[in-house]
Amino acid sequence: MSEDTVQLYQKRIPIYPRSVKGRFRNLKTGIMALAYVVYFLLPWLRWDRPNAPDQAVLYDLPGRHFYIFGLTIQVQDIFWLAGVLIIFAILLFFVTGLAGRVWCGYFCFQTLWTDLYMMIEHWVQGERPARMRLDKGPWNREKIVKRGATYGLWLLVALWTGVSFTAYWVDAPTLVVELLTGRAPYAAYFTTFFLTATTFVMAGLAREQVCVYMCPYARFQSAMFDHDTLIISYEQQRGEGTKGRAKLGKGLKTREERQAQGVGDCIDCGYCVQVCPVGIDIRNGLQYQCISCALCIDACDAIMDNQKWPRGLIRYTSENALNGRKTTLLKPKTVGYGVILTAATALLMWSVLTRSPYTGTVEQIRQPLYTQLSDGGIRNTYEVKLNNKLTAPMSVGIRIEGLAGATLDMDGMERIELTPQERIKLLARVQVPPVEGGKAAGDKVTFVIEALAGATAEPIRREVPFYAPASN
Amino acid sequence: MSDPKQNAQQKPGAVQTTGHAWDGDLQEYSNPLPRWWLWCFYGTVLFSVLYWIYYPSWPVGESWLKGVGTVNYTVTDKKTNQVQEQEYRWNTRSLLAADLTEAANNEQRKAMLAKVKAAGYDQIVKDPKMMEFVRSVGKGLFGDNCAACHGRGGQGVVGMYPNLTDNDWLWGGGMDRIHETLVQGRKGFMPAFGAALKPEQLDDVAEYVLTLSNEAKPGEAADRGKEIFHGPVGGCYYCHGADGKGIPSQGAANLTDKIWAIADVPAQKTLQDKKAVLKTFITNGVNNTRIMPAWKGRLNDDDIKLLAVYVHQLGGAQ
Known part of the structure; x- marks a missing residue:
């Protein structure tokens, strides 16, 4: 029993990633730049929209409208959001099965913001050895200034991240003015504060711990791997040879010398370990902490180029390829995900493209179920709900069909002008004349709701029950 | 994924174990919490x-323990009409009250109420937005004040409370008439003819009245009844009119239509039963049973106006 050595809690082991240059670093920087341009500038883009806010992308929660460029999404179309989420989920499965943790390595906001924070850190405090020295050193003037500058810059980025996020939900220029003058609503301050705090903590302090301890995707993406999935791997055979890896030394300078001695190509420089943002050694094989950022590939390639040895000691490969088997990409799983992805995307597109410019529903008022009129005729009443989904006025006509002799009375509101985005409830009375000895008339009536001006669309037809006493 | 055992072998001590071995080789990894x-x-x-x-x-x-949190909202004193902000302890009820008095919806409601207040009846009826508001608010007012007698949907109870959803109005269906009914109330009255008419005369009058709405076929009895109805003996035409269509100014019923507010004629199967139920009312009259209370003083003018429009649209324009 050595229970006293068991640690229940563990302090974070600090990681000081070294910077690296290479094609994957460039790709990551490119994606990052593009993502930041979109994220930070999109709320400021204007869009000409009569009778509605002029922000290109605006999620107007109090007004119950989402504005996305030319598309205005109403509350009742919110199921499109479910469609988008389903598509994203399947896309994640599809890509992960095929190419591993591409999302984690290149696109995840945790990766992007951590990357940016590391760049700031590197810019202020210098390269890995300098940062390690600073971290271990005493709290002198240099440390206070450099740490302070880093945290200050981080906080600025976090703050602007928070403001930008909030700007997607309210008019951006108004928000900034209101935030500065203290007149913004409580929710705006809270959202900005929350996003600022989480950005600072997650990207500045928690970093890889988010992926390792908090992120559910990180864990379940591993479950989608198979032997054909693209992974980043160290080629053990080439790197270790028969006698293992060894540093460059006397008699171990060239590849030929090393191979003659049974030593592999890995010169054990540790560069791949130093650049790793999650602090693992890729040479130990595939690990759940690995976010597939490919920076170790860049590191190793740089060393190999330097040695004028072929690249690819660490590379994108698959388990099958590593073991000398063929990598099959066209598998039932991949095809299945592909088919579902295509179908879901097509369905969502179809739904968005064929959306109606207005909605109309008819509901019977069931108290009383029917009314007998003085001439013996029967009347049913209905509530007609109309919603103009356009940001322009339109006029709508309502008529009935399918019930013999029935007349519609809506107090002159059979044709109604709807203001932009107006929703309204109208009362409709349908009455049939008396019928000698028997049931008054049919038991269904169809309301036809047509766009008469301001929009072109198929008329909406609503068949609703018409109740009449069995005999009168 | 990587085999942790292999990992441990490559980097000794990388994954700690609890240090206890069961059954010789069974060990437990210790992964400390951050x-x-x-x-x-x-x-x-x-x-x-x-x-x-x-x-x-x-x-x-x-x-x-009441907690130290508070909720502030404005309260209007019903008697003095004074508006003042008050502080309440935090609970969901005061949150709801604050929401009801200060939420954006309530501001919209106030604006709409002011618009309806300022508008005339003709304007309200033609305006879809105002009518939507009237139906929404009126439903609540009607439910609170009127539904006890007239029913939730205004359908009434035959023989007791008039149906407000049909197009027959005892006291007139114009907006001003409905308003008057609400403000001052109504009292339905019909004298008893049990003493004035002989049983066979009662029978004849009943048969005649039924012919007016095609519930009975014309014949000798009906002809005799007609004489009583239009003559000095019965004198029914004083109130129900020479054509039997009633006089709304005094709440006298229209006898020629299919709607029976007091005697439930349509529910009876045979002519005898129909006459019997009719004769009950001719014999005994209607007195102190058909009373609509006056709402002036019980409801404010705005509510009465809203209710007048609401009741009017229940039955349809007249």
Whole structure:
């Protein structure tokens, strides 16, 4: 029993990633730049929209409208959001099965913001050895200034991240003015504060711990791997040879010398370990902490180029390829995900493209179920709900069909002008004349709701029950 | 994924074990929690303590800890009409009250009410937005004040409370007439003819009245009844009119239509039964049973106006 050595809690082991240059670093920087341009500038883009806010992308929660460029999404179309989420989920499965943790390595906001924070850190405090020295050193003037500058810059980025996020939900220029003058609503301050705090903590302090301890995707993406999935791997055979890896030394300078001695190509420089943002050694094989950022590939390639040895000691490969088997990409799983992805995307597109410019529903008022009129005729009443989904006025006509002799009375509101985005409830009375000895008339009536001006669309037809006493 | 055992072999000590071996070789890995996780846990404990202090929490005897949180909202005194802001203890009820008095919806409601107040009846009826508002608010007012007798949908009870959803109006269906009915109330009255008419005369009058709405076929009895109805003996035409269509100014019923407010004629199968139910009312009259209370003083003018429009649209324009 050595229970006293068991640690229940563990302090974070600090990681000081070294910077690296290479094609994957460039790709990551490119994606990052593009993502930041979109994220930070999109709320400021204007869009000409009569009778509605002029922000290109605006999620107007109090007004119950989402504005996305030319598309205005109403509350009742919110199921499109479910469609988008389903598509994203399947896309994640599809890509992960095929190419591993591409999302984690290149696109995840945790990766992007951590990357940016590391760049700031590197810019202020210098390269890995300098940062390690600073971290271990005493709290002198240099440390206070450099740490302070880093945290200050981080906080600025976090703050602007928070403001930008909030700007997607309210008019951006108004928000900034209101935030500065203290007149913004409580929710705006809270959202900005929350996003600022989480950005600072997650990207500045928690970093890889988010992926390792908090992120559910990180864990379940591993479950989608198979032997054909693209992974980043160290080629053990080439790197270790028969006698293992060894540093460059006397008699171990060239590849030929090393191979003659049974030593592999890995010169054990540790560069791949130093650049790793999650602090693992890729040479130990595939690990759940690995976010597939490919920076170790860049590191190793740089060393190999330097040695004028072929690249690819660490590379994108698959388990099958590593073991000398063929990598099959066209598998039932991949095809299945592909088919579902295509179908879901097509369905969502179809739904968005064929959306109606207005909605109309008819509901019977069931108290009383029917009314007998003085001439013996029967009347049913209905509530007609109309919603103009356009940001322009339109006029709508309502008529009935399918019930013999029935007349519609809506107090002159059979044709109604709807203001932009107006929703309204109208009362409709349908009455049939008396019928000698028997049931008054049919038991269904169809309301036809047509766009008469301001929009072109198929008329909406609503068949609703018409109740009449069995005999009168 | 990587085999942890292999990992451990490559980097001895990388994954700690608890140090205890069962059955010779069974060991347990020790993966320590991150330290910050522990601090988060302590943070939640602290949060719960602050939560207990701020919000109503523990039961104490017959009462409970009320919490220090407060909710402010304006209250209008119903008697003095004074508006003043008051502070209440935090609870969901005062939150709801604050929401009801100060939410954006309530501001819209106030604006709409002002518009309806300023508009004339003709304007309201033609305006879809105002009518939507009237139906929405009126439904609540009607439910609170009228539904006890007239029913939730205004359908009434035959023989007791008039049906407001049909197009027959005892006291007139114009907006001003409905308004008058609401303000001053109504009292339906029909004298008793049990003493004035002989049983066979009652029978004849009943048969004649039934012919007016095609419930009975014309014949000798009906002809005799007609004479009583239009003559000095019965004198029914004084109130129900020479054509039997009633006089709304005094609440006399229209006898020629299919709607029976007092005697439930349509429910009876045979002519005899129909006459019998009719004769009950001719014999005894209607007195002190058909009373609509006056709402002036019980409802304010705005509510009466809203209700007048609401009731008017229940039955349809007249």
